[in-house]
Amino acid sequence: MKLLAINGSPRKDWNTAQLLQKVVEGAASCGAEMELVHLVDLTFSGCVSCFGCKRIGGVSYGRCAIRDELTPLLQKAHEADFLVLGTPFYFSTETAQMRAFQERLWFQYYLYSKIKDPLSPRKKATALIYTMNIHEVDMEEYGKTNIVKRAKMIMERLFAPCEVLLSCNTKQFNNYDNYETDIFDVSEKLKRHEEIFPKELEQAYQLGMKLVR
Template sequence: MKTIAINGSPRKGWNTHILVEEALKGAASKGSDTELVNLYDLNFKGCISCFECKRRGGKSFGRCAAGDDLKPVLDRIHTCDALIIGSPIYISEVTAAVRALFERLTFQYITYSKDRKTFFTRRVPTALIYTMNISEPAIESMGYAEKFKFYEDRFNQIIGPAKTLVSTETWQTTDYSKYEMTMFDGEARKKRREEIFPQDKRKAFELGAGLV
């Protein structure tokens, strides 16, 4: 069995990366082979709407035709048994790199046939991990619950059953005084990182183990 994890954060060693690695450790604990991809190490773009993945008789029918750094990752995801994708929330959305991955991964399998069939004939369980600055109660009031449900539903529809983990009020920097960030209490965030974030790590581990 093979589990692929995507770190969609440009910041290695920080919140999203840590939780993605914990989820991957969870999958490994159940005997899965694992692979971690740092998305910001790759040179790629989002979908260019060439429609080669839908051209009847074409050499890329059902698969993305773009020949960049993301293509071999998409090929490996195509044959993996479980998938983990992590992203921080930037300006109310997943990172640009994760959004581009989402376009390329899902659009290649979508058809415009009347029966709504897809080109992806397997079901791959997926874990979606988000880290964000707001508090947990604000997820609903600020509309994030609907956004997370959108991604979960899309993966359920096209790739396989998806589950979501959200880590809130994350520690953004080791020294808040260096930045224009006075709306946050840096010491409180550091304490939360020490006391609450380990619980999120445990949840991520369990989420990854549950994929296998």
């Protein structure tokens, strides 16, 4: 049983990556194989509308036809038993890296059909992790609730039930004095990082265990 976790943050050891790391540790504690991949390490594009994945009888039917550094990762995602996507919100949506990945992952399986099932390989338990500066209560106002709902709906349509873990009001800088940040209550943010973020890391660990059990 293999869990694949994908980090859409360009930062490889900050909030999103730390939460994903806990998910893979939780999965590993139950004996699952796991891998954490940082999209920032790969050079790839989003979907280019070639429709190779949709062409009936074509060699790439149901699979992304683009050949680039994402190709082996899409294959791993295809084969994984559990799939976890983590991303910060950038301007109220996923990062460019995660969006490009999602376009390629999702569209290859998606069919313009009311009667046929998507071409995704098999049921796999999935999860989405979103990190963000804003507080949870402000997510609706900034359109983030809908983004999470949409991604969850697509993951459930293509794969299987999808868990969601949100980490809000995250710590963004090591030293806030070096940046103009007067829109934030920095002391509240740092307090939250000390008190709440460790609990979210624990939730992520539990999530890893839950997914693979």
